Amino acid sequence: MNKTRLCVMISALVLSTLAFAQDSVKPDDAIEYRQGLMTVIGWNFGPLGAMVKGKRSFDATEFARHAERIAAISDSVIEGFPKGSDKGSSERTAAKADIWNHWDDFQAKANDFHTQARLLADIAKANDEAKNKEQFKKVAETCKACHDKYKQKM
Amino acid sequence: MNKTRLCVMISALVLSTLAFAQDSVKPDDAIEYRQGLMTVIGWNFGPLGAMVKGKRSFDATEFARHAERIAAISDSVIEGFPKGSDKGSSERTAAKADIWNHWDDFQAKANDFHTQARLLADIAKANDEAKNKEQFKKVAETCKACHDKYKQKM
Numbered sequence: 006m007n008k009t010r011l012c013v014m015i016s017a018l019v020l021s022t023l024a025f026a027q028d029s030v031k032p033d034d035a036i037e038y039r040q041g042l043m044t045v046i047g048w049n050f051g052p053l054g055a056m057v058k059g060k061r062s063f064d065a066t067e068f069a070r071h072a073e074r075i076a077a078i079s080d081s082v083i084e085g086f087p088k089g090s091d092k093g094s095s096e097r098t099a100a101k102a103d104i105w106n107h108w109d110d111f112q113a114k115a116n117d118f119h120t121q122a123r124l125l126a127d128i129a130k131a132n133d134e135a136k137n138k139e140q141f142k143k144v145a146e147t148c149k150a151c152h153d154k155y156k157q158k159m
Numbered sequence: 160m161n162k163t164r165l166c167v168m169i170s171a172l173v174l175s176t177l178a179f180a181q182d183s184v185k186p187d188d189a190i191e192y193r194q195g196l197m198t199v200i201g202w203n204f205g206p207l208g209a210m211v212k213g214k215r216s217f218d219a220t221e222f223a224r225h226a227e228r229i230a231a232i233s234d235s236v237i238e239g240f241p242k243g244s245d246k247g248s249s250e251r252t253a254a255k256a257d258i259w260n261h262w263d264d265f266q267a268k269a270n271d272f273h274t275q276a277r278l279l280a281d282i283a284k285a286n287d288e289a290k291n292k293e294q295f296k297k298v299a300e301t302c303k304a305c306h307d308k309y310k311q312k313m
Binding site: 037038040041042043044045048049073074076077078081 | 191192194195196197198199202203227228230231232235
């Protein structure tokens with residue numbers, strides 16, 4: 006690929022993704038991002054839950070792989086909730102406006118998720134099914150704690 | 160939280176996420192997942208591109224953080240393209256049907272992205288702005304190579 010084409014391509018990529026520059030995020034972009042993030046987390050959470058509940062046979066490598074992915078993106082929840090993103094122009098959101106009235110608590114809950122998700126990925130390296138199960142439940146509790154308070158039923 | 164409530168909560172989580180169990184994925188769920196994945200990748204790609212293009216001052220820690228997130232989920236593209244997901248019932252997709260006619264090539268391109276993204280995260284730990292920039296372009300090239308061939312303009 007010649008230099009000019011590469012520059013044009015990178016510019017296009019940057020322009021299309023600058024929409025997501027966290028210091029000037031449009032509400033619709035933040036909503037789209039956080040919904041995408043939750044979808045990816047859920048996609049990886051599914052196999053873990055299936056193994057924990059015995060709906061799928063335990064596979065230590067698979068468990069660790071999905072747990073690591075969740076951990077890697079678990080600290081990026083909070084950036085999807087900039088001020089003003091309680092409403093979008095074209096995107097609907099399940100986020101309650103209360104988030105921004107209780108920002109410290111919301112941030113603490115987001116941090117809890119990150120902490121427990123990171124622990125799950127670390128524990129999963131030891132291939133101990135019982136310990137994975139115990140820690141999985143702790144992660145699930147952090148999801149529930151935040152969703153119960155700050156997510157509306159759509 | 161008592162045991163019964165915890166069990167009910169985990170069941171709900173598993174049921175809602177089993178939709179994403181990769182061995183029986185509905186086309187709409189796969190489409191939603193891969194679009195979420197691309198959104199999250201793009202969200203993290205934006206700050207990197209901005210730094211590479213000089214639109215934002217270079218911050219080694221930030222660069223490494225975003226690069227690591229992309230790397231961590233970069234091997235999960237292919238699972239978002241199960242057979243039959245060229246069309247959804249309610250979800251629109253930009254994926255060309257050609258993907259499934261050229262599966263080996265598509266898989267190779269997805270692997271290229273993963274390889275270069277992993278390298279970017281590793282290189283980013285050395286805090287060398289010039290090397291980051293060089294490797295960022297290689298990652299961007301893998302995105303373009305796949306999109307040019309297999310992504311339609313929506």
